Amino acid sequence: SAVISQKPSRDICQRGTSLTIQCQVDSQVTMMFWYRQQPGQSLTLIATANQGSEATYESGFVIDKFPISRPNLTFSTLTVSNMSPEDSSIYLCSVGSGQFNYGYTFGSGTRLTVV
Amino acid sequence: AQSVAQPEDQVNVAEGNPLTVKCTYSVSGNPYLFWYVQYPNRGLQFLLKYITGDNLVKGSYGFEAEFNKSQTSFHLKKPSALVSDSALYFCAVREGYNNNDMRFGAGTRLTVKP
Numbered sequence: 001s002a003v004i005s006q007k008p009s010r011d012i013c014q015r016g017t018s019l020t021i022q023c024q025v026d027s028q029v030t031m032m033f034w035y036r037q038q039p040g041q042s043l044t045l046i047a048t049a050n051q052g053s054e055a056t057y058e059s060g061f062v063i064d065k066f067p068i069s070r071p072n073l074t075f076s077t078l079t080v081s082n083m084s085p086e087d088s089s090i091y092l093c094s095v096g097s098g099q100f101n102y103g104y105t106f107g108s109g110t111r112l113t114v115v
Numbered sequence: 116a117q118s119v120a121q122p123e124d125q126v127n128v129a130e131g132n133p134l135t136v137k138c139t140y141s142v143s144g145n146p147y148l149f150w151y152v153q154y155p156n157r158g159l160q161f162l163l164k165y166i167t168g169d170n171l172v173k174g175s176y177g178f179e180a181e182f183n184k185s186q187t188s189f190h191l192k193k194p195s196a197l198v199s200d201s202a203l204y205f206c207a208v209r210e211g212y213n214n215n216d217m218r219f220g221a222g223t224r225l226t227v228k229p
Contacts, residue, residue, distance in 0.1 A: 106159040107158050
C-alpha cells in the first residue's frame with residue numbers, strides 16, 4: 001500500500017494565522033482525502049481532493065476556511081485559515097489503497113494547537 | 116447516509132484473555148466495513164476489511180472480525196490479547212464502491228492489563 005508523508009507532525013499557532021499541511025504520497029493516487037479528528041472524537045471527512053479539479057467539501061466545511069490544493073497525483077496541501085482555538089485538532093490525509101481503493105491509508109497526522 | 120456505532124467507549128481485558136470490540140453499522144446498500152487502530156501520537160493503521168465473500172475476515176496482528184448481516188454487526192476479535200494491543204480502535208463503513216465517504220465510529224479505547 002501507499003506510504004504517506006505528512007508534515008508538519010505538530011504545530012502551535014496563534015489565533016488569526018494560517019497553517020498549511022502537506023501530504024506527499026510515494027505513488028500516484030487518484031483520490032486523496034482530508035480528515036479532522038477533534039480532541040477525544042472520531043474522524044470527520046473535510047473534503048475529497050482529485051487532481052485537476054476543485055476539492056469537494058463535506059457539509060460544514062468551506063473552501064475559504066480550508067483551501068486545498070492538488071497540483072499532481074502524489075501531493076496535496078490543506079490550509080487551515082484564520083485559525084481559532086476551535087480548530088485545534090489532528091488533521092489527517094488519506095488515500096485510497098489496494099485494488100479498487102476499497103480501504104484508505106492514512107498519514108501520521110498533524111496535531112494542531114491554536115492558542 | 117451510512118453510519119457506524121461503537122457502543123463501548125472503553126474495553127478492559129487481561130493479557131491472554133480473548134477480546135471483543137463491538138461495531139454495528141447502518142447502510143442502505145452493500146457495506147464495505149473496516150477496522151483501524153490508532154496508537155498514541157500516530158495516524159490510523161489499517162487492520163482488516165470486509166468487502167464480500169467469507170463472513171470471517173482475518174487481518175493484521177492476529178485480529179479477525181465477523182460480518183453479520185442480520186445483526187448489522189462487524190465485531191473485532193482476538194483470541195489472546197497482548198498488552199501491546201492497547202490502543203484506540205475505530206470501525207468504519209463505506210456504502211458501496213462509488214461512495215468515497217468513509218464514516219467512522221466514535222472509537223473504543225482498548226486497555227490490556229498484564
